[in-house]
Amino acid sequence: xxxxxxxxxxxxxxxxxxxxxxxxxxGSATYFSLAACLYGGLALVGVVGDDFEARDVELLRSRGxxxxxxxxxxxxxxxxxxxxxxxxxxxxxxxTHLNVFEHFDPKVPMAHRSARFLxxxxxxxxxxxxxxxxxxxxxxxxxxxxxxxxxxxxxxLHHLLRRVDALILNDEEARMLTGERNLLRAAAKALTLGPRxxxxxxxxxxxxxxxxxxxxxxxxxxxxxxxxxxxxxDSFAGGFMGFLASQGxxxxxxxxxxxxxxxxxxxxxxxxxxxxxxxxxxxxxxxARCAQILSLVSV
Amino acid sequence: xxxxxxxxxxxxxxxxxxxxxxxxxxGSATYFSLAACLYGGLALVGVVGDDFEARDVELLRSRGxxxxxxxxxxxxxxxxxxxxxxxxxxxxxxxTHLNVFEHFDPKVPMAHRSARFLxxxxxxxxxxxxxxxxxxxxxxxxxxxxxxxxxxxxxxLHHLLRRVDALILNDEEARMLTGERNLLRAAAKALTLGPRxxxxxxxxxxxxxxxxxxxxxxxxxxxxxxxxxxxxxDSFAGGFMGFLASQGxxxxxxxxxxxxxxxxxxxxxxxxxxxxxxxxxxxxxxxARCAQILSLVSV
Numbered sequence: 001x002x003x004x005x006x007x008x009x010x011x012x013x014x015x016x017x018x019x020x021x022x023x024x025x026x027g028s029a030t031y032f033s034l035a036a037c038l039y040g041g042l043a044l045v046g047v048v049g050d051d052f053e054a055r056d057v058e059l060l061r062s063r064g065x066x067x068x069x070x071x072x073x074x075x076x077x078x079x080x081x082x083x084x085x086x087x088x089x090x091x092x093x094x095x096t097h098l099n100v101f102e103h104f105d106p107k108v109p110m111a112h113r114s115a116r117f118l119x120x121x122x123x124x125x126x127x128x129x130x131x132x133x134x135x136x137x138x139x140x141x142x143x144x145x146x147x148x149x150x151x152x153x154x155x156x157l158h159h160l161l162r163r164v165d166a167l168i169l170n171d172e173e174a175r176m177l178t179g180e181r182n183l184l185r186a187a188a189k190a191l192t193l194g195p196r197x198x199x200x201x202x203x204x205x206x207x208x209x210x211x212x213x214x215x216x217x218x219x220x221x222x223x224x225x226x227x228x229x230x231x232x233x234d235s236f237a238g239g240f241m242g243f244l245a246s247q248g249x250x251x252x253x254x255x256x257x258x259x260x261x262x263x264x265x266x267x268x269x270x271x272x273x274x275x276x277x278x279x280x281x282x283x284x285x286x287x288a289r290c291a292q293i294l295s296l297v298s299v
Numbered sequence: 300x301x302x303x304x305x306x307x308x309x310x311x312x313x314x315x316x317x318x319x320x321x322x323x324x325x326g327s328a329t330y331f332s333l334a335a336c337l338y339g340g341l342a343l344v345g346v347v348g349d350d351f352e353a354r355d356v357e358l359l360r361s362r363g364x365x366x367x368x369x370x371x372x373x374x375x376x377x378x379x380x381x382x383x384x385x386x387x388x389x390x391x392x393x394x395t396h397l398n399v400f401e402h403f404d405p406k407v408p409m410a411h412r413s414a415r416f417l418x419x420x421x422x423x424x425x426x427x428x429x430x431x432x433x434x435x436x437x438x439x440x441x442x443x444x445x446x447x448x449x450x451x452x453x454x455x456l457h458h459l460l461r462r463v464d465a466l467i468l469n470d471e472e473a474r475m476l477t478g479e480r481n482l483l484r485a486a487a488k489a490l491t492l493g494p495r496x497x498x499x500x501x502x503x504x505x506x507x508x509x510x511x512x513x514x515x516x517x518x519x520x521x522x523x524x525x526x527x528x529x530x531x532x533d534s535f536a537g538g539f540m541g542f543l544a545s546q547g548x549x550x551x552x553x554x555x556x557x558x559x560x561x562x563x564x565x566x567x568x569x570x571x572x573x574x575x576x577x578x579x580x581x582x583x584x585x586x587a588r589c590a591q592i593l594s595l596v597s598v
Contacts, residue, residue: 086480181385183503184521204482205504206518217595219505219516222483256598296516297596299555 001066003042003245004112004138005032006131007121007234008101009052009070012274013081013094014230024274025056027078028121028144031231034275035238035265036119037063038283039246043112045069045131049077049100059279068109073100088229089203108134117245119237120164122146125156132163140250142166142241143195144233150176162194165250168237170201183208197255199240199262201233209259216256221267221293228273232266235278239265239286257290264289300365302341302544303411303437304331305430306420306533307400308351308369311573312380312393313529323573324355326377327420327443330530333574334537334564335418336362337582338545342411344368344430348376348399358578367408372399387528388502407433416544418536419463421445424455431462439549441465441540442494443533449475461493464549467536469500482507496554498539498561500532508558515555520566520592527572531565534577538564538585556589563588 007029013022029046036042043066050072061067076099083092104127118138120128122145132141143164149157150173157177161167167190171183177193180186187198187210200208204226206219240262247254267289268281306328312321328345335341342365349371360366375398382391403426417437419427421444431440442463448456449472456476460466466489470482476492479485486497486509499507503525505518539561546553566588567580 182522182524184523202504205501206516208518208521215521215595217505217518217521219507219518222507222514222516223481224483225481253598260598294598296514297598299552299559299593299596 001041001043001112001115002248003036003040003117003119003241004045004108004115004135005029005036005042005119005121005241006045006106006108006128007032007119007123008078009046009048010078010080012079012230014228014274015083016228017084017086018227019273021273025059026080026230026274028123028234030060031234031269031275031278032119032121032238032241033060033065034063034278035235035269036242036245037065038239038265038281038286039242039261040064041066042242042245043069043109043115045106045108045112047071047073047100047104049073049075052077066112069107069112071104071107075100082230084229088226091229106131106134116140116248117241118142119241120144121234121237125149125153125160129156129160132160140165140244142168142237144168144237145173147173147176158193164195166197166199167195168199168201168233168240170203170233174198174200184210199259201236203229203232207236207259207263209255214252216259218259218263218293219296221263221289221296223267223270226270227277229270230274231278232269235269236262236266239263260290260293261286263293300340300342300411300414301547302335302339302416302418302540303344303407303414303434304328304335304341304418304420304540305344305405305407305427306331306418306422307377308345308347309377309379311378311529313527313573314380314382315527316383316385317526318572320572324358325379325529325573327422327533329359330533330568330574330577331418331420331537331540332359332364333362333577334534334568335541335544336364337538337564337580337585338541338560339363340365341541341544342368342408342414344405344407344411346370346372346399346403348372348374351376365411368406368411370403370406374399381529383528387525390528405430405433415439415547416540417441418540419443420533420536424448424452424459428455428459431459439464439543441467441536443467443536444472446472446475457492463494465496465498466494467498467500467532467539469502469532473497473499483509498558500535502528502531506535506558506562508554513551515558517558517562517592518596520562520588520595522566522569525569526576528569529573530577531568534568535561535565538562559589559592560585562592
């Protein structure tokens with residue numbers, strides 16, 4: 001396996017203006033993996049409680065996701081519940097129960113410690129640091145985070161940022177992390193914190209990649225009907241990292257095409273509730289959508 | 300002249316979080332013309348009061364903008380004042396004084412009635428309709444409007460929409476006009492109202508073009524420091540229409556390149572207060588920025 005992901009698996013309760021569902025399979029590593037597996041095998045490190053459904057394990061396993069690093073701990077699986085407003089951009093977190101994730105001590109199986117591509121999905125920086133410490137010289141490590149950690153674990157996060165290649169974050173997080181309102185300046189400032197690459201997700205408004213040498217921007221794929229935006233960012237990261245791992249390099253041209261794949265996988269994610277649409281997407285459908293996005297921006 | 304613009308010339312009082320200036324040259328037709336003149340000559344039809352400064356007339360004239368259709372009426376020039384919040388996306392209109400524009404009866408000079416490209420800048424639909432009635436078979440007419448007219452003159456606006464080729468509007472206006480929250484659906488619904496082309500402006504998030512046959516999206520040019528967003532939409536329209544008129548056709552490829560030019564002229568506009576940065580921009584600078592935007596989206 002050249003790709004390793006560490007993060008949460010969860011059961012989410014999600015409320016949109018149209019629908020409410022409880023205990024839907026979710027979690028940052030789940031969405032990431034279901035997108036990344038379209039590009040080849042990957043290994044997942046995470047923890048679930050003894051209430052985690054066999055059919056959910058089976059879903060992941062059937063996609064070629066290596067679950068050797070999936071720990072089953074006594075107790076309940078991580079739970080998140082949230083509500084979206086009609087504009088989709090406003091999300092209210094109603095409850096977060098870490099449950100078994102609270103004392104999670106990630107153990108990367110020996111077989112996967114040399115993975116060339118490493119994704120540290122959204123989790124407490126302390127957990128992310130423990131996972132990173134077990135990786136043996138990954139060629140490309142990407143970190144995700146969220147407003148909560150920027151607020152309560154800023155120092156640990158800064159320490160971690162000096163040891164990763166890339167940081168993926170949304171506009172709100174970029175502003176919070178850097179104190180810069182202008183997104184371009186925020187991204188430029190984030191570059192000074194350590195990563196040599198910043199991927200800025202702007203939801204329905206697309207994504208932006210910035211490094212010291214290059215800038216790249218893509219609009220999002222215009223989805224006819226957003227059903228549930230949960231996991232869009234993680235699915236983006238999955239398409240992005242999955243594609244990079246499948247190419248085995250992070251050349252500028254590969255990074256640009258990875259942005260295209262991230263945009264495509266995220267668009268499938270939001271078309272269904274929870275993981276349902278993402279889990280149905282085929283690599284051929286993703287490739288077709290990439291071609292559509294390309295034609296959308298071709299002058 | 301192959302391009303004719305009808306709209307407002309104004310003195311604006313603008314407040315940003317950094318600065319406040321009074322009686323700054325503005326107006327939809329002013330911004331449009333200062334962008335469009337980078338692509339060749341154009342004729343402007345509008346009205347100003349007897350307080351309109353000679354140096355402002357001179358600014359427009361020096362750019363090769365034909366002012367034969369610029370009426371000077373007794374009274375004060377149209378005035379608008381507004382305030383932007385720190386995020387730039389929230390704009391509060393503090394006051395609108397139509398002044399001489401209230402009884403404006405546009406008279407398109409005979410010499411310009413056969414202009415092939417016509418832009419009806421934001422104004423009351425009744426005024427726009429009067430101007431349109433004087434045009435002799437324009438090949439391509441684009442209409443701009445705003446939330447106020449959608450609210451108070453919806454019927455006249457709908458009537459007008461059936462007689463234009465293109466409609467340019469921002470996301471809020473698109474939602475208001477169509478009752479559709481999803482922007483893609485809103486644009487698709489706007490197409491059923493008459494125009495065969497919709498240009499959706501999303502401010503810092505770029506622009507989107509949709510016709511029955513094609514879709515095209517561009518991110519905005521990442522500006523390091525927004526100084527004043529006033530006129531960005533009109534500058535976009537000016538770059539867009541100016542480029543089309545300079546090419547003399549509305550083929551799909553020309554439309555896509557016109558979107559690029561609109562994006563570039565709008566980016567210059569927001570980098571200065573009022574028209575100051577736009578009025579300083581050269582065609583070479585705009586072309587260079589178009590190339591940068593192209594490289595930004597090149598996969």
